[in-house]
Amino acid sequence: MTTVSSLITANLSPGSLSLNSIGSTVSATKLVTEETAATPESSTVVTISQAGATSPLPEYSASPTNESTARTLTLANNSNDSITMAMAGDVLSASLTNNKFYGLGSALLERFKTTGGDFLQSVQIAPANPVSSIGQTVQGSQADIRLTIQTKSGVEVDITLHSQDGSLTVGVKSNGKLTDAERSALAKLSGSFQDAIDGLSAIPPRLNLSGLTQFDPSVLSSVDLQSSVPVKGQPLQSIDFHADSAARTVSVIGPTGAMKISVDMSNSAIWGNQAQRTGAINQYLSQFDKTSSRGHGDASLMTMFKDAFTQMNSDYGVPSQQIPGTTYATSLGDADHAMLTGLADFNASITQAPTEANPMRLNEQDTFTYQVSQHTNIKGSELYGTISQNQRSHLAASYHMSLSAGAPLALTSMRSSQNYYYMQINDAAASTTYIASRNGELTDASLNQTADQSTRQSKYVMGRLISDTIAPFETSRSKDLLALLKPFLESDKPKSQGDIYLWQQTLSDVHNLVLPQPDSSA
Known part of the structure; x- marks a missing residue:
């Protein structure tokens, strides 16, 4: 696999060529494999044609090949830069990896360390002998990635990567001149961009977007990433990501379903410290796991949902401590933060693609839909x-289950296979924290939580409905948070080490109360 630091290193499948850089800088316009016939142990010589070259042509040793597997590599622009060489390596090794853009994202942004000019290059590989290789044109599913970065000064930079049918095209285009600070800020995102690309190209695909949220807000105003990348043996998966000082959003549409998470970054006064945010994220992840288990959600889609939620909320940067549209205190005290989750406000949803698991009852679909918000x-x-913080969640799911825990479920059009439970889940939960102050002192602090669960179980034996039951579950609780905090707030005596410890422990206990409960019965 080619890296930016080497000219070409490509390893191909058996019967195709293998190239290794010998350290010469070449200006490649066409690369052709030619078979020699001197001895049974003959090797293949790869010739790099050079326009106007005065030095001897470099030669590369290659694995034996034949005319039917020979390939021609052509470049749209005659160049010997590191990006072109990386592209050549990627397109040659495309048969070995799902990542068609290995090392290209970082290389394109690293260009801004020295230059901010536009760039365009295309590389294509095809059979050397079209007559003898009819029907053997290199094929590949289309993949597209686009990174758009807006600077504070209004300059927009577009980085595009496209791959299809043995071709690879990349481009960099800006609508204005970049300053040194802007080029430096772009270059600092090179590793994060490549991490995102590598995640999207992994099998199974994963999200790795947290680095793209950490741009320099004093120089850059927004970062957008759109991608449509195939997974081997599966349809395209599309991802749309946006981050600026006011919001972060990510949406995914793939073969197993769709998910979307949006985070409101405008109210940094409610952000907690790192420990509070970590505790809140972990509690939500635990809730997601419980929800997925209860509703029989798709594991890979839920894993991506959890990754996205974590990455969108783990690091908010430095809070501005501004509360738009109000004259409320510009910062909140320890007690206030303890009664809030510490997370920025958000909306998140996940919807699994419905499936018709029972050919005899197509209306009985397996479904999973979940929404959660703050x-x-x-x-x-x-x-x-006053401060009011509301958390909401809702799960609607349905699935088929075998009558016996150890017996596999194999529903067919035959009545003898129709022995199963059809489960329908409908859950809703809510939590509201209310805080009021007068003359800068707490006058009210309360917590109200409710949870409603409904489980409908329809039992079928030999295709006949034997029973149909609904099991509801409702619970609620209220807490006077002010009563827990008041003893510490009213004391005027100097705080001892023991008092400080008890105060911190009380704040931690209060914070755990306001976080979502994975198990409603708890």
């Missing part, structure tokens, strides 16, 4: 104000 409302001023 919204915070701040009113008033620091002398008299």
